[in-house]
Amino acid sequence: MQRRTALTLIPALSAMLGHQALAQGEAFPDRPMRMVIPFAAGGSNDIVGRVIAEGMGARLGQTIVIENRGGAGGILGTEVVARAPKDGYTFLLGGSGSFLISSLVQPRVPYDIIRDFAPIGFIGAAPNVITVNPGVPVHSMAELRDLAKRADPPISYASPGVGTTGHLLGALISLTFGAEMDHVPYRGTGPALTDVLAGRVQILTNAAAPLRPHIASGGLRALAVAAPRRLAILPDVPSTVEAGFPEIISSTWYGLLAPAGTPTRRVTALHAALNATLADPTVQNRLTEEGVEIEPSAAPQDFGRLIEEDRQRWQQVVTRTHIRAE
Template identity: 40%
Template sequence: MPDVSRRTLLAASGALVPVAARAQVFPDRPVRMLVGFPPGGVTDIVGRVVAEGMSRSLGQPVVVENRPGAAGNIASQAVARAAPDGYTLLLTTNASHGANPALYANPGYDAVRDFSPIALLATVTNVLVVHPSVPVRTVQELVALSRAQPGTMNFASASTGAAGHLVGEMFKSRTGADITHVPYRGAAPAQADVTAGRVQMMFGTLQTVLEPVRTGQLRALAVTSRERIPEMPDVPTLAEAVIPGFSADAWFALMGPARMPEPIVGRLYDAVRAALSDATLKERLTSQGVVIDVAGPAELGRFVEAELTKWGEAVRVSGAKAD
């Protein structure tokens, strides 16, 4: 039989292999996990820790590939267009699957239709901090002061449309606080100006503000998580303080392209659960202020739809737009 005919028949027979049979041998080569942010940040750290644990469970390397750009849109586009075979995955966040579809006129993907949910991985809280010169000790006092001195209080963020900006807009709309957004080119300069007292407040991630709070350079008034956090047990949640039911954490999840076979999704979810049950790997994340919060495909799908509504509303309220 000619080689071309043999290859054609082999390809055809492979196409007829049942999904369950293909899932039993999955994976038989390395898996790529695309991360839409540069190396070194918390998103990259979460991706690499989870990838390491999944590699052990799957018996094949899970290789992290950083594809930064447009707050996660570049990586999301690549995964949305990939083959739904389980070998190209996305570490997604509340940016690409929360705010970006409202923030960008055309992000290049549909956050629901173009993806297969696999697992929610973890969350990181945001912290409302003020400079110590601001004469308040509670969120209620902050809101009252901003109303008493309209137009005088500002809050910093990494950029227009960044999580710190949008959480601030949620806070404004839900409390009536009179605060004005001041965008920066990155979280570091934003925090530097708040620490120096040039801007009164910001919503910063736990990792970035924890040390300044501990040293007294900043004062923490509330956290955006559903529950208080061990690192700041005396700091109330915004839900406790002024906005019942409120939460606005950063989050991380694993997704693949749409129409991935259920057995492969299940195999990947099991690998995630195994990875985040490992005590050593959990410690590496919790030491960075990351809260392990694993949920399966169906729950993640519902969660993303709710997050798209929440962050999308914050974008609309803010009037923010991205190029």
């Protein structure tokens, strides 16, 4: 069975299993639910979370209330869910940065991302795009590598902050190139983007959605998508695999998690509602506009394995580069 065909069958199968899991008389959910998003309202995490909450709420027959709990690189909101009742009524919109990377670089994390959470399901990933200010005399990853190797002083890359996905991707690029590069952290994507557009910093990596208008206008030059294949919304930009740098893979991914100990039947019901939502063409269109490539997980355990594999990969980068948030 081809992968695309398999993915189209997953939502239907999950929905069937979810109904079976609750067929023994359990009324769940029978009251409003809560999705915690560990960021302030308005960003890409908030947009993705609200789209998913609306769709899941319609399928579960209950309102899903959004609670934005930003701060400490995602730790504050994530801790809320780790300490919540284990009843399936509170769950987290987890991400590669706020959930996984923050657990690797923050000096004090009051939970264990494996032990204290029950994966519900994967939503998808927004591959990161590697861009430069057009004044930088490079048009490919190979040319960027050659420039980085001979630059004195080192070329610089901007990120939304220490320990973010953008920070670690820049560090991974530096390691892969075997060249020193200066990290310039900012308080968010907005100010980082402003300085790269102005030419004060040379490189910026981020999800495609906030960068696409500037790529289209010529304010940024896209060198590659840090993914195995090209993005549908940037069809002319090669992947890093095409460019000869298969080690450079990075995306901002999203998924749902409940507190560890949540009853399996309730996790299964949430997983089924999530996958049914992801099969909705309207939801697919809205997430595609955010640069998210939808990839539902066949079972909650599959999402759990993805988390463990991604943690091991980024742990190597953190260890080799001694990245630590202060």
